[in-house]
Amino acid sequence: MDTRYILNTRRHARGAAKPLIIAIIAIIALLVVGAWFLIIKPHQELIMADSGGHPSTPVSARTQVAPPPPADVAAMDVNQLLTEARTAMNQQRYLAPVGNNAFEFYLRVLVKDPGNKVASDALRETFPFAANSAEQSINSRDFNEAQRQIDLLAKADPTNFTLTILRSKLDAQRKTLDKQQQQELDQQKAQQLATQKSAADKQAADQLAAEQQKNQLAEQQKEKSAHATPSANQPAEAAAKPAAAEATAAAGSPTAGGETSDATLLKSVTPTYPSPALRAHQSGWVVVSYSIAADGHTDDIHVVDAQPKRVFDNAAMDAVRRYRFKPAMKDGVAVSTTQQLKIEFNL
Structure with missing residues (x-):
């Protein structure tokens, strides 16, 4: 058989088969669409109608109050x-x-x-x-x-x-x-800590201000006392002058009366309270040894004992240095004597 005839026959058969295949596919597609609209979709709608809803119905917020549940x-x-x-x-x-x-x-x-x-x-x-x-x-x-x-x-x-x-x-x-809740708790704690710190700082500042005011008042009182002491001792100084004159006259004439007596304090000075001790609210005492010269002045002043050490020493010695005495007398003659004095420092 001629080969060209066979090839032409096959091409003709394939050309005739293509429309048939297309027709079959179209029929199947129509059947599927028809089944969807005639069988599947009505079945789904029937089910949803029985269940009271539809897949295309969106879920919305409840606008009606739910009825109470059935009794039993x-x-x-x-x-x-x-x-x-x-x-x-x-x-x-x-x-x-x-x-x-x-x-x-x-x-x-x-x-x-x-x-x-x-x-x-x-x-x-x-x-x-x-x-x-x-x-x-x-x-x-x-x-x-x-x-x-x-x-x-x-x-x-x-x-x-x-x-x-x-x-x-x-x-x-x-x-x-x-x-979020932890962050809020942390913020609340931070705010509480800040409030507490602010209150503590304010309290400390108030205490410091009160202490400074108290120290200022103490300094002012101390200055007033220091200024008032000389004027209070003026009568004693006035009385000391004739006494000193008498003592000098007595010293010039040993045979005048032959008086023998101990030294007598004519003028005392309030010691100045040291500023560091005043700020620290510190108290103490000092035992001072000193000599009373024949003219009534103090000399050879030194600290014998003190508590606390070296806090009030200078203030005590400075005060004793300004003391004035009627000197001790022996047979009508002024003589030098030695004494000890305990000076206390109290607030």
């Missing part, structure tokens, strides 16, 4: 439970409130009738919308209610991947809230 749900039969479930679906009570929502009613139906197709199909078809309701509870940070709704969804479809997403989101929201 456990005693209801399958038909009664399906009726309550449809009512709940119409009111978009997918997962809440507790004991009066569509999912709980459908789950009770499956407990009583495990093979009930209406309940199982309704749970499967409305699962995405119920999950959306649970997500709204998470977003509103009602974590306990969100956890309850997720657990209820898990009873309907424990292997649904949406549950993993919801649980992850719930955990993330809880951690975010915990972090």
